[in-house]
Amino acid sequence: MVIRFAGDSGDGMQLVGDRITDVSAVFGNDLATLPDFPAEIRAPAGTIAGVSSFQVHFADFDILTPGDVPNLLVAMNPAALKANLGDVPAGASIIANIDSFEDRNLEKAGYATNPLDDGTLEEFRVYPVPMTSLTLESTKEVGAKPRDAERSKNFFALGLISWMYTRPVDPTLEWIEKRFESKAMVRDANLAAFKAGYHFGETAELFDHPFEINPAQLAPGKYRNITGNLALAYGLIAASQQSKLPIVYASYPITPASDILHELSKHKNFGVRTAQAEDEIGAIGMAVGAAFAGQLGVTATAGPGLDLKSETLGLAVSLELPLVLIDVQRGGPSTGLPTKTEQSDLLLAVYGRHGEAPLPVIAASSSSGCFDAAFEAVRIAVKYRTPVILLSDGYLANSAEPWRLPDADALADISTPFATEPNHDGEYWPYLRDPETLARPWAIPGTPGLMHRIGGLEKADGTGNVDYEPANHDFMVRIRAAKIAGIANDIPPVEVDDVDGGASLLVLGWGSTWGHIKAALRRVRENGKQVAHAHLVHLNPFPANLGEVLGRYEQVLIPEMNLGQLARLVRAEFLVDVESLTQVKGIPFKASEIEAKILEMID
Amino acid sequence: MTPDDTGAATLSRKDFQSDQEVRWCPGCGDYSVLTAVQLLMPELDVKPEELVFVSGIGCSSRFPYYMNTYGLHSIHGRAPAIATGVALARPDLSVWVITGDGDGLSIGGNHLIHSLRRNVNLTILLFNNQIYGLTKGQYSPTSEVGKVTKSSPFGSLDYPFNPISVALGAEATFVARTHDMDRKHMQETFRRAHQHRGSAFVEIYQNCNVFNDGAFEQILAKDKRPEMLIDLRHGEPIRFGPDGNRGVVFNEFGEAQVVDVADVGEDALLVHDESRPDPSLAFALSRLADQPTTPTPVGIFRAVHRPVYEDLAQQQLASAQERSGPGDLKTLIESGSVWEVS
Numbered sequence: 030m031v032i033r034f035a036g037d038s039g040d041g042m043q044l045v046g047d048r049i050t051d052v053s054a055v056f057g058n059d060l061a062t063l064p065d066f067p068a069e070i071r072a073p074a075g076t077i078a079g080v081s082s083f084q085v086h087f088a089d090f091d092i093l094t095p096g097d098v099p100n101l102l103v104a105m106n107p108a109a110l111k112a113n114l115g116d117v118p119a120g121a122s123i124i125a126n127i128d129s130f131e132d133r134n135l136e137k138a139g140y141a142t143n144p145l146d147d148g149t150l151e152e153f154r155v156y157p158v159p160m161t162s163l164t165l166e167s168t169k170e171v172g173a174k175p176r177d178a179e180r181s182k183n184f185f186a187l188g189l190i191s192w193m194y195t196r197p198v199d200p201t202l203e204w205i206e207k208r209f210e211s212k213a214m215v216r217d218a219n220l221a222a223f224k225a226g227y228h229f230g231e232t233a234e235l236f237d238h239p240f241e242i243n244p245a246q247l248a249p250g251k252y253r254n255i256t257g258n259l260a261l262a263y264g265l266i267a268a269s270q271q272s273k274l275p276i277v278y279a280s281y282p283i284t285p286a287s288d289i290l291h292e293l294s295k296h297k298n299f300g301v302r303t304a305q306a307e308d309e310i311g312a313i314g315m316a317v318g319a320a321f322a323g324q325l326g327v328t329a330t331a332g333p334g335l336d337l338k339s340e341t342l343g344l345a346v347s348l349e350l351p352l353v354l355i356d357v358q359r360g361g362p363s364t365g366l367p368t369k370t371e372q373s374d375l376l377l378a379v380y381g382r383h384g385e386a387p388l389p390v391i392a393a394s395s396s397s398g399c400f401d402a403a404f405e406a407v408r409i410a411v412k413y414r415t416p417v418i419l420l421s422d423g424y425l426a427n428s429a430e431p432w433r434l435p436d437a438d439a440l441a442d443i444s445t446p447f448a449t450e451p452n453h454d455g456e457y458w459p460y461l462r463d464p465e466t467l468a469r470p471w472a473i474p475g476t477p478g479l480m481h482r483i484g485g486l487e488k489a490d491g492t493g494n495v496d497y498e499p500a501n502h503d504f505m506v507r508i509r510a511a512k513i514a515g516i517a518n519d520i521p522p523v524e525v526d527d528v529d530g531g532a533s534l535l536v537l538g539w540g541s542t543w544g545h546i547k548a549a550l551r552r553v554r555e556n557g558k559q560v561a562h563a564h565l566v567h568l569n570p571f572p573a574n575l576g577e578v579l580g581r582y583e584q585v586l587i588p589e590m591n592l593g594q595l596a597r598l599v600r601a602e603f604l605v606d607v608e609s610l611t612q613v614k615g616i617p618f619k620a621s622e623i624e625a626k627i628l629e630m631i632d
Numbered sequence: 633m634t635p636d637d638t639g640a641a642t643l644s645r646k647d648f649q650s651d652q653e654v655r656w657c658p659g660c661g662d663y664s665v666l667t668a669v670q671l672l673m674p675e676l677d678v679k680p681e682e683l684v685f686v687s688g689i690g691c692s693s694r695f696p697y698y699m700n701t702y703g704l705h706s707i708h709g710r711a712p713a714i715a716t717g718v719a720l721a722r723p724d725l726s727v728w729v730i731t732g733d734g735d736g737l738s739i740g741g742n743h744l745i746h747s748l749r750r751n752v753n754l755t756i757l758l759f760n761n762q763i764y765g766l767t768k769g770q771y772s773p774t775s776e777v778g779k780v781t782k783s784s785p786f787g788s789l790d791y792p793f794n795p796i797s798v799a800l801g802a803e804a805t806f807v808a809r810t811h812d813m814d815r816k817h818m819q820e821t822f823r824r825a826h827q828h829r830g831s832a833f834v835e836i837y838q839n840c841n842v843f844n845d846g847a848f849e850q851i852l853a854k855d856k857r858p859e860m861l862i863d864l865r866h867g868e869p870i871r872f873g874p875d876g877n878r879g880v881v882f883n884e885f886g887e888a889q890v891v892d893v894a895d896v897g898e899d900a901l902l903v904h905d906e907s908r909p910d911p912s913l914a915f916a917l918s919r920l921a922d923q924p925t926t927p928t929p930v931g932i933f934r935a936v937h938r939p940v941y942e943d944l945a946q947q948q949l950a951s952a953q954e955r956s957g958p959g960d961l962k963t964l965i966e967s968g969s970v971w972e973v974s
Contacts (some may be wrong), residue, residue: 119969152969253968262967270961277721299951299959302945307746311713314706314743317716318686321704322725326717344707363806434970437962474702474718474725477681482650482697484705485689494652495697 030096030194034186035082036105036126037074041183046083046608048187050206052196075129075137080112088432103186105129105160107138119152120254120429124189126182128161154256156235160185160226167225168218177215181222188226193236195369195616198227234284236368236427248433255432257396257425258285261329261355262292264403266299267437269325271404272411275442278327279304279312279318282336284367285423286329286357290306309337313354317341320350321483323447323473325407329355331423332365335374335381342416343382344485348508349460349469351410351417355403358422360615369615370423372540373591378418379569379598385506387513389413390569392420394543397432399425402566410441412519413512414468419570422590424617425541448472448479459483459493466519467512516541517570525578527561528554534631537607539595542588542619553627560627568595571602579605584630586610588623643674650700660806661812661838662692662759668818669757670699676826685728686715688735691766692759692838695730696759708739708751711815712747719752723942726826729756733774734764737793741773745802750941751830755822758835760795763844776923781843796918796933799833800911806832807914808932812839813852817930824932837924848924862890864917864931869901872927880920888916890927906935 032049034042073079084099101122104110106129117123130143144150145157155387164185168178184205191198201223209216230236255263269276278293278301280286294303302319306312316326332339335356345352358374360366378390389409393402399421406419448470457479460469472479481493489496490505525535540545543564553560560609563573563578579585579599585607587596591610600607609628612618648670656662673683683701687693689708696703702725706714711729716757719727729747736744747754764770764782770783774795778787799807806828810821818836825832837848851860862872862880870880871893879901883889893901905913914934921928 102730220862247973249974251970251972253966253970255968266959267961267962268961275721277717279717279720286715295958296964297949298956299964300949302949304716304720304945306713310710311716311743311746314710314713315717315720318704318714318719319721321685321714321716322718322721324721326721340707341710348704434965437965440961474684475681477679480680480700480701480703480707482652482685482703484703486708488707490659567888580739 030085030098031086032101032190032194033082033084033099033103033113033116034103035080035109035486036103037079037109038081039074039104039180040081041180042081042083042105045183045187045190046085046282048201049190049196050085050087052191052200073132073137075106075108076630077108077112077138080109082109102144103190105182105186107134107144107445108141110144111138111140117153118254118398120154120256122154122156123150124156124158124186126160126186127157138460156547158189158229158235163204163225163229164222167221171214171217171221173214173218178218181215181218184219184222185226185229188223188228189230190234191223192227192230231368234368236285238424247431251434253434254429255397255400256288256427256429257393257399257421258357258427259290259292260397260399260432261393261403261419261421262289262296264400264437265293265327265353265407266296267323267400267435267440268300268404268407268443269299269301271440272325272407272444274323274411275300275302276325276327277302277304277316278329279306279315279319280329281306281309281312281334283309283331283334285359286331286334286355288426289329289355289357309334310341311450313338313341313352314608315346316352316354317345317350320345320352321348321474323471323475325351325353325411327353327355329357331357332359332361332367333363335377339377339382342388342418343384343386346382346386346388347351347487348483348486349414349509350471351407351414353403353406353410353417353419355419355421356427358420360613366615368423370541370617371590371613371615372422372542373594374420374421375539375568375591375594376597378420385510387569388415389417389511389513389516389567390420391417391567392540392565393425394538394564394566396425396430398543398566400432400435404440404443405566408441409516409519411443411445412468413466413511413516414471420540422541445471447476447614449476451478453485453491457481458480458491460488460492462508467508467515514570517573518569520567520570520572523563523565523572523575523578525561525563526550527559529559532559532561533583534586534627535561535563535579535584536586536588536623536627537565537595537599539568540586542590544619545618546588546623549623549627552620552624558628558631560631565595568598576603579603584608586626586630588612588618590618643680645670645674647680648673650698652697654698655694656691657842659841660691660762661840662695664812664815665692665759665818665836665838665968666695666698667759668815668823669947672819672822673817676823683726683728684715684718684825685730686711686718687730688740689734689766690732690735690764691840692730692732693735709738710743711733712740712743712754712885715754716747716750716752719754720942720945723753723946726899727754729754731756731758733758733760733762733772733795737773737795737798741798745798745895748799748804748831748833751803751805751938751939753829753831753943755825755828756834757822757834758795758833759838759937760835761838761840761844762792762847763840765840765843769843778876792923794918795835797915798924799835800915800918800934803911804934805830805936805938807934808833809835809837809928809930811837811848811852811930813854813857815838821932823902824935828935829943830938851924851928860927862920862927862929864904864906864929866904866906866932868904869898870904870929871916878927880917882916886912888920890920906932908934909936
């Protein structure tokens with residue numbers, strides 16, 4: 030993670046940079062810093078010449094390259110933005126103090142129009158924050174004069190960054206107390222501004238996850254940076270095109286899933302209809318309605334939203350209609366940690382409905398992989414007429430990584446024909462299944478002669494008429510389960526990364542731990558030791574070869590950001606005594622933590 | 633289906649009846665609503681395949697099974713949301729929501745009010761029997777205070793909703809009330825509701841002869857109707873009573889009040905105007921009767937025009953395509969800054 034603070038030389042950027050450096054060291058991060066002062070001690074305020082900056086690079090792995098470009102630029106004024114923008118790669122984040130982006134400062138920096146509004150920053154994730162006014166507001170009670178109080182805004186910025194990157198707070202509070210011991214008013218203003226910045230980040234749910242894993246070597250091709258949420262939106266649009274089904278995307282705003290709604294609502298020229306529903310239940314209800322009407326119903330949520338959608342998922346299981354639910358996992362239970370990442374919804378996704386209500390679950394393992402995961406979720410949903418849960422998480426949602434662009438013309442055709450004719454002695458039977466996929470036909474309103482009624486009551490196989498017969502219910506429960514289980518034959522086998530084929534330990538992962546496991550493997554292998562890795566995209570059903578793969582290794586380690594949910598599934602399914610490595614801190618694993626566990630197991 | 637003189641097919645009631653046996657309790661008011669709808673359908677300009685009936689859970693929500701149309705018997709309270717999805721995806725369809733006082737006003741209250749305010753093109757029939765029938769007789773959100781039921785042996789404490797007031801408060805553009813004892817009135821009300829583009833809300837007083845028999849007896853008994861039903865007619869003074877001797881005026885507080893016409897004179901009577909953009913008149917009329925024990929207005933309280941949700945959504949799609957052309961996936965994917973690795 031590389032952060033660059035930039036402002037007027039009088040804005041105290043060096044001090045803020047120092048503090049972040051210190052607390053990151055306390056945190057055990059590896060660090061590299063790059064201060065950049067203007068030549069003049071006090072060049073005219075607001076000008077490019079007066080910009081001072083400080084860059085800090087922290088990460089949980091060895092930093093081998095100094096001089097990396099910033100992932101985040103904090104620009105206290107227009108001049109700071111202008112002087113540093115050239116170094117900031119597309120896809121990076123920019124926090125701008127919007128209070129200082131007024132005419133006089135824009136002019137001094139040489140901007141004809143406001144770069145925050147005129148599209149200059151389109152390629153970046155921009156967080157406009159009124160730092161000056163919020164600082165003044167927060168320091169009011171301290172009694173400092175506005176001119177003096179304003180000088181605390183660097184501490185506001187520091188508080189905000191501390192929140193966004195989970196930096197420890199206490200060392201900074203102690204440091205402020207000590208440093209400004211003799212100036213009570215300055216001390217209190219700085220403390221107030223720091224806390225205000227921290228709380229602003231929390232309240233506004235601002236967050237950003239650094240992209241930490243640098244793929245060693247990129248395969249040839251065209252690339253761009255992409256975040257998980259953006260990739261999900263693009264993946265859905267691609268799948269809509271390839272399934273020939275217009276998207277109806279209904280969701281209720283919830284962190285960290287809202288960006289998918291924001292993105293899709295921009296692309297109406299792709300025929301995407303978006304609806305901001307009255308609540309989580311209404312959102313998935315709209316998606317089910319759209320599916321009944323013959324379109325691609327999609328909804329997304331996070332945290333408590335998944336609980337609320339459970340009932341309607343059960344309905345979709347019973348209706349056997351295509352539906353995609355994206356769950357951008359965050360820390361729980363309850364409201365939990367809305368801006369922090371976790372993988373704790375796996376069991377809820379697989380089992381969390383009353384009755385026997387199986388459905389496919391897939392998980393994206395990288396930000397760019399979200400594109401493929403969305404496409405795959407739609408493929409399965411449409412082909413098997415089933416709701417599918419796609420698991421992402423807060424880390425993938427917001428971290429950017431290079432994405433090797435797919436060939437849009439080479440994407441698979443995943444369309445499926447609607448029923449147009451009666452299928453049983455001149456009648457239409459909505460539950461007459463395809464013998465191979467066990468999927469039922471999909472006849473949509475507007476089709477003459479195929480009118481039919483379906484619902485959440487148990488129905489007779491074939492006719493779809495309400496049926497409470499014991500044998501029929503037993504049959505229907507089993508055939509719905511068999512339909513989902515059969516998908517195992519229609520998904521790729523799990524691949525094993527076991528370079529020399531001599532490893533005795535298999536690390537089995539799923540979801541966003543992919544990058545961190547890979548980094549851990551690299552370290553272990555660099556030390557001449559062998560370890561294998563397999564990563565699951567399909568979590569229900571599992572790939573058909575998973576049992577065989579597990580059987581090849583003496584030991585299996587499953588690192589997860591939960592208390593061992595995949596481990597539990599694997600133990601139950603394959604009777605394999607897997608070792609669980611768990612962590613629920615709201616932040617991704619450190620490669621070193623996984624490395625240490627691997628070494629402990631193989632040594 | 634039989635060909636008429638012009639060669640086009642004429643539909644009859646049979647074309648809208650499914651092959652499923654109707655399973656409501658004998659004597660249930662739901663039968664007469666079903667008959668009214670099935671008899672009305674051939675008169676409407678809509679084919680069976682263009683109709684979608686979406687229901688929630690409850691006795692009345694079995695309704696879609698009996699209609700030979702597309703139908704979705706969904707989950708408790710969620711029909712308005714699911715129907716919104718159908719309508720949003722397919723503005724070409726005629727989408728009906730079948731709900732009840734428990735389904736629509738208790739567990740599903742949120743979806744109901746939001747579909748009304750959005751003005752989704754739905755025809756919403758709310759069967760109000762003031763009781764939970766399917767769960768065998770608990771008080772509902774429209775039951776009167778003090779109602780003794782299985783779940784309220786000492787009388788219910790809940791103050792009831794007035795469904796017409798709720799719909800008006802939720803910005804509904806079409807609000808009406810009818811009852812299960814008058815097929816013709818039901819059909820005229822349903823016809824108008826169907827013709828209305830936007831959310832049309834119809835409350836139907838419906839007798840549950842098993843768990844709440846006679847709930848509307850005081851106003852719907854044949855001999856009571858002339859003096860207890862206030863038939864709202866657009867553009868006419870609001871009068872009722874066997875000889876039209878009673879009427880409705882605004883009192884000094886702007887509240888609707890029942891009076892003897894002889895006391896105030898004909899000119900003082902309120903003239904009903906369902907098309908007033910401001911819902912105050914309709915709301916005042918809705919407050920005339922809290923419970924079906926005093927003179928109660930039936931008919932159309934409000935029928936105004938406002939842009940329809942799915943039409944607006946469709947317009948946004950069309951103008952986006954006009955502005956940017958149809959979406960091109962390759963252009964979208966490459967919209968960021970792209971670099972090449974060789």
